[in-house]
Amino acid sequence: MIRLEGIGKAFHVGEHVVHALADIDEVIREGEHVSIMGPSGSGKSTLLNVIGCLTDPTSGRMSLDDRDVSGLDSDALAHIRQDLIGFVFQSYQLISRLDALGNVELPMVFAGIPRSERTERASELLRLVGLEDRGHHRPSELSGGQQQRVAIARAMVLNPRILLADEPTGNLDSDSGEQILQLLDDLNDKGLTIVVVTHDPAVARRSDRILVLRDGRIARRVSGSEATDLASLFGVTET
Amino acid sequence: MTFVDLMRLAFTALIRHPLRAGLTLLGISVGIGSVALLTSLGESARVYIESQFEFIGSDILVILPGRTETTGAIPGIGGAPNDLTLDDAQSIQRSVGRVQLTVPIALGTETVSHGERARQCVIMSTVTDMQDLLELDLVSGSFLPEGDFTRGAPVVVLGSKIARELFPGTNPVGQNARIGDWRMRVIGVTEVRGTHLGVDMDELVLIPVATGMRMFNRTSLTRVMARLTPGADPAAAEVDILALMEDRHDELDVTVVTPGAILGTVSGILDALSAALAGIAAISLIVAGIGIMNVMLVSVSERTPEVGLLLAIGAVRRQIMVLFLAEAALLSLAGGLLGLGGGMAIIQIVGSLYPEFPAATPTWVSGASLSLALIVGIGFGIVPARGATRLDPVVALSRK
Ligand SMILES: Nc1ncnc2c1ncn2[C@@H]1O[C@H](COP(=O)(O)OP(=O)(O)O)[C@@H](O)[C@H]1O
Ligand SMILES: [Mg+2]
Numbered sequence: 096m097i098r099l100e101g102i103g104k105a106f107h108v109g110e111h112v113v114h115a116l117a118d119i120d121e122v123i124r125e126g127e128h129v130s131i132m133g134p135s136g137s138g139k140s141t142l143l144n145v146i147g148c149l150t151d152p153t154s155g156r157m158s159l160d161d162r163d164v165s166g167l168d169s170d171a172l173a174h175i176r177q178d179l180i181g182f183v184f185q186s187y188q189l190i191s192r193l194d195a196l197g198n199v200e201l202p203m204v205f206a207g208i209p210r211s212e213r214t215e216r217a218s219e220l221l222r223l224v225g226l227e228d229r230g231h232h233r234p235s236e237l238s239g240g241q242q243q244r245v246a247i248a249r250a251m252v253l254n255p256r257i258l259l260a261d262e263p264t265g266n267l268d269s270d271s272g273e274q275i276l277q278l279l280d281d282l283n284d285k286g287l288t289i290v291v292v293t294h295d296p297a298v299a300r301r302s303d304r305i306l307v308l309r310d311g312r313i314a315r316r317v318s319g320s321e322a323t324d325l326a327s328l329f330g331v332t333e334t
Numbered sequence: 335m336t337f338v339d340l341m342r343l344a345f346t347a348l349i350r351h352p353l354r355a356g357l358t359l360l361g362i363s364v365g366i367g368s369v370a371l372l373t374s375l376g377e378s379a380r381v382y383i384e385s386q387f388e389f390i391g392s393d394i395l396v397i398l399p400g401r402t403e404t405t406g407a408i409p410g411i412g413g414a415p416n417d418l419t420l421d422d423a424q425s426i427q428r429s430v431g432r433v434q435l436t437v438p439i440a441l442g443t444e445t446v447s448h449g450e451r452a453r454q455c456v457i458m459s460t461v462t463d464m465q466d467l468l469e470l471d472l473v474s475g476s477f478l479p480e481g482d483f484t485r486g487a488p489v490v491v492l493g494s495k496i497a498r499e500l501f502p503g504t505n506p507v508g509q510n511a512r513i514g515d516w517r518m519r520v521i522g523v524t525e526v527r528g529t530h531l532g533v534d535m536d537e538l539v540l541i542p543v544a545t546g547m548r549m550f551n552r553t554s555l556t557r558v559m560a561r562l563t564p565g566a567d568p569a570a571a572e573v574d575i576l577a578l579m580e581d582r583h584d585e586l587d588v589t590v591v592t593p594g595a596i597l598g599t600v601s602g603i604l605d606a607l608s609a610a611l612a613g614i615a616a617i618s619l620i621v622a623g624i625g626i627m628n629v630m631l632v633s634v635s636e637r638t639p640e641v642g643l644l645l646a647i648g649a650v651r652r653q654i655m656v657l658f659l660a661e662a663a664l665l666s667l668a669g670g671l672l673g674l675g676g677g678m679a680i681i682q683i684v685g686s687l688y689p690e691f692p693a694a695t696p697t698w699v700s701g702a703s704l705s706l707a708l709i710v711g712i713g714f715g716i717v718p719a720r721g722a723t724r725l726d727p728v729v730a731l732s733r734k
Contacts, residue, residue, distance in 0.1 A: 140728075149646060149727045170650045177648025188643045188731065192346045202647040204339045249647070 096257065096288045097123040097146055102155035104141050104311075115141040116311045119155065123290065125256075128283045130299035130319070131292045133308030139292040140261055142308065146290060147180050147259045148172040160256055177206055181250030183260035187242040189234040189249075195221060196230040199248045206253060220248035224278060240271025247278055258282060261292045276301055296322040335653055344661040347633065355665060358622075358629045362669030362707060363676060365615070365622035370677030370703040372611035374695040375684070380604050381692050384597070394467070395433075395571060396591040397426070397558040397579075416583045417554035420483045420543065425582065426558065430574045432566035437463050437559045438483070438543050442550040444514045446490075446539055448500040455496060455539045457513060459546020467559060468535075475507035475522030478542050486545030491522040495536035513539070516549055529690055568592045619706070622669070623714035630662050630718035641722050642730030651723040658719035659712055666711025667704065674703045 102119040105112050115138045123129050131139045144150035145157065148164060156165045159179055164172065189198045199217040208216075221227050224244035226237075234242050243263060250258055260279065264272035280301060283289050291298060299305050300322040307315040348355045399418040420438055427436040440459040445452050464470070465477040477491055490511060497506050497520075506520040518541065527535035541549070562571055572590040579588045634641070641654055678695045685693035 144728050147646070149731075170652075173645065173648050173650045176646065182646045184731065188639060188646075190640055190643070192350055201644075204335055204343075205644065205647065205649040205653055207335065210336070210338075253648070 096125040096127070096160060097121070097290070098158045099146075100156045102142075102145060102152045102157060104138075104145060104150065105153045114311050116145065116152070119311075119313060121306065121313065123288065125288055126283070126286050127304065128280075128289045128302040128319075129291070130302040130305045130322075131290065131308060132294065132296075132299055132305055132322075133314070135294075137308040138311040139308055141311075142306075143259050143261050143290060143292050146257070147182060148175050149182075177202070177253060179256045181247075181253070181255035181258045183243070183246050183250050183258065183263045185262035185265040187234070187239075187246045187266075189242055189245060191234050194231045194233050195226060195237065195245045195248075198234070198245055199252055202249060202253050216252060217248075220252050221245070223251070224248045238271065239267050240274055243267060243271070243275050244278065247275070247282075251282065255287070257288045257290065259290050262294070263291065264293070264295065264298060272298075335656070340656065340660045341664065343657060344664045347637070347661055348665060354629060354632070358625050358665055359669040359672065361625040362622040362666050362710065363671075363673035365619040365710070366670040366673030366703050366707045367677040367680075368618050368673075369612075369615040369706060370674045370695060370699055371680055372615050373608075373699045373702070374677065374681045374693070376604070376608040376611050377696050377699065378681075378691060378693045379607070380601075383600050383604065385692070392593045393562040393564075393566075393568075394593060395560045395562065395568060395575070397423075397436075397560060397575060398589045398591065399554050399557075399587065401587050401589055416585070416587050418558060418588060419553070419555065420547075422579065422582060422588075423555065423558045424483065426560060426575055426578060429578055430560075430571065432563050432571035432574055433560045434563040435463055435467070435561040437461055437467050437561075438555045439464075439557050439559060440543060440546045440550065440552055440554075441556045442546065442552070444549070445512075446492075446496065446500065447512045448506070448509070451500045451502075453496070453499060455537060457539045457541060457546060457549070459541050459543045459549070461543055464540065467561060470527070470535075471525040472522045473525050474505055475520070477522050478540060479521075484544050486542040486548060488516060488518045488545060489521045489542065490518040491524060491540040492520055493524050493534070493536040493538040494526045495534070496539060497523040513541070514549065516545075568594060619710055622666075623710045626662055626666055626711055627714040627718060629665070630658060630715050631721070633661065634658060634718045634722045637722075638725060638730045638733040641725050642727045642733070645725075645727035646731065655719045655723045658722050659715050662711040662715025662719070663708055664711075666707045666715075669711075670704045670707025673707070674700055677703070 099119050099121045102116055103114065104116040105114050119142065131142060133139050141150060145152050156163065158164060159175060162175070164175055167175070190201065193201070196214070196217050199220050200213045203213045203216065218227065218230060221230055224247055226241060226244055226248070229237060229241060234245070237245065258279070263279070264275055267275065276298060279289055279291070291302065293299055300319050302319045305317050305319060305322060306313050307317065397418065399416070423436045423438040426433055437460055442457045442459070443454060444457050446455045460478065461483060462478050462480045470477070473494065475491070478489065479487060490513065492500070492506060492511070500506065500511060501509065506523060509520050511518050511520050524535070524538070529535070560571070560575065562568060569592065572592055575590050576586060576588070580586045644654055681693050681695050685691065
């Protein structure tokens with residue numbers, strides 16, 4: 096589903112070059128649930144953004160769903176994101192002036208899906224995340240956990256093949272976080288490929304595999320059950 | 335993304351900052367309002383002035399004593415021209431085939447009185463044919479009598495307003511009026527005509543030309559008006575008249591003003607006026623445009639994370655651009671409508687204050703104002719909107 100070959104990403108900051116990613120080779124299969132862990136600044140978000148076609152790698156090749164996306168222009172990448180990828184962010188990124196339904200509808204607006212179909216589909220997704228009675232609430236009228244569920248509904252509304260989540264529970268208390276993780280597990284059970292960036296071993300433990308990054312390289316690959324040990328091993332509990 | 339979606343996204347964004355949107359809207363409405371107002375006034379002035387000349391008729395030439403180099407200017411200031419005489423007027427009518435009719439005019443100012451009532455009036459000394467030339471109708475009595483140009487009877491035709499002022503409640507026809515020391519018999523009263531060429535026709539006092547020449551002790555006419563034979567070329571008629579007058583006076587000492595020359599001069603003045611007004615309006619529009627640009631820059635900067643999100647959920651850059659342009663267009667169009675409404679309201683007020691001035695907002699001005707509003711909005715919105723499309727999605731998303 097996701098194939099990375101020699102992916103590197105360098106940022107130029109003034110005269111300095113920061114190698115956020117170097118030589119990443121990885122294959123994530125369809126339906127896998129993968130966590131990315133590592134110390135702060137190790138390149139976790141950058142890797143997720145490369146997979147999500149939000150960041151152009153400076154080297155290497157990548158294919159998604161057997162489509163080579165290397166070197167595509169920005170419009171083509173936008174269409175790949177539209178077709179294949181759903182994003183969930185730590186800070187939800189809901190649009191405050193739109194209600195929950197409006198936020199969930201948004202990807203369909205830009206995909207040119209007719210109005211009638213949109214409302215129906217958005218309501219369906221809100222039902223999936225258990226917020227069918229909150230459709231006309233603005234984000235400010237929802238709790239953090241509810242906002243993140245709206246964000247997941249939005250990410251899922253165009254039926255993506257891959258869900259990318261960067262610290263999805265980072266701003267939530269453990270109960271709300273648990274609900275979100277359960278939701279992600281349910282989606283994964285239905286065959287969705289999920290990649291989660293986290294520094295929380297409790298989150299990583301629920302995944303099939305964990306990629307541990309260090310200085311932009313994959314330092315270790317371990318199974319989800321080894322998350323607790325890794326926390327002490329890499330000191331990744333600090334952000 | 336449908337038009338409705340676009341408008342909803344743009345509108346909800348705008349009303350989140352009502353004061354900011356309101357002030358920008360006010361700016362653009364002042365700009366567009368002044369464009370609509372000044373253009374309407376300019377157009378109305380043109381219509382008004384041209385209607386004044388239409389009244390004289392495009393088949394009328396005016397012959398003035400004296401010579402000026404610039405056609406269309408008012409001659410007779412300085413120099414000592416030969417008199418323009420009644421004989422000259424008659425000979426033009428007789429000898430110039432292209433001229434059908436000439437009407438001599440001598441103008442003067444004198445006090446007109448009846449009993450206690452008196453007022454200062456412009457006295458137009460002329461002949462019977464003037465009625466035909468000015469298409470004057472009478473409410474009562476008759477016009478100046480036909481007959482010898484050189485023998486003036488002590489009779490007068492009063493404009494309707496003068497008649498009302500000097501003879502309130504009675505029919506002046508058959509009664510006497512004084513013009514200066516002259517005792518005159520009122521023989522007619524003209525119908526209400528209003529102002530033409532800056533002269534209130536209802537305040538005219540008409541007397542036979544010979545009477546006027548004696549009254550004002552003049553040897554020269556003030557002007558001769560000549561009506562062309564139907565189909566005659568005014569320029570050719572002008573040449574004929576000048577040749578005849580040169581022959582009669584042994585020098586070229588008259589000026590012929592053609593309607594084209596008058597209109598040309600007037601249009602020139604009006605064009606300059608319009609350009610000046612447009613310049614003023616343009617400045618206020620530029621100021622309004624900068625206001626829009628400023629608001630859009632702030633809006634893009636505030637909504638940077640939103641742009642990042644839209645890119646992440648699959649919006650292409652063109653859609654982001656259209657989104658922000660729609661916002662600028664909505665703002666400017668609303669401002670344009672408000673401004674146009676305000677401008678039209680002021681025009682209405684002007685129209686009701688000066689009923690004889692044809693104050694109106696032409697349809698093309700309304701259309702042009704709104705188009706201009708859109709152009710300004712989109713024109714000044716394009717830089718901020720392009721700024722939004724150039725954002726890096728990851729950087730945009732991480733902006734707080
Ligand atoms: N836009 C950027 N410009 C410059 N440097 C960046 C940028 N984004 C990330 N980096 C750098 O790349 C490295 C990896 O960043 P990131 O992927 O955010 O790490 P993590 O998510 O693991 O904390 C860091 O050193 C960070 O400073
Ligand atoms: Mg990060």
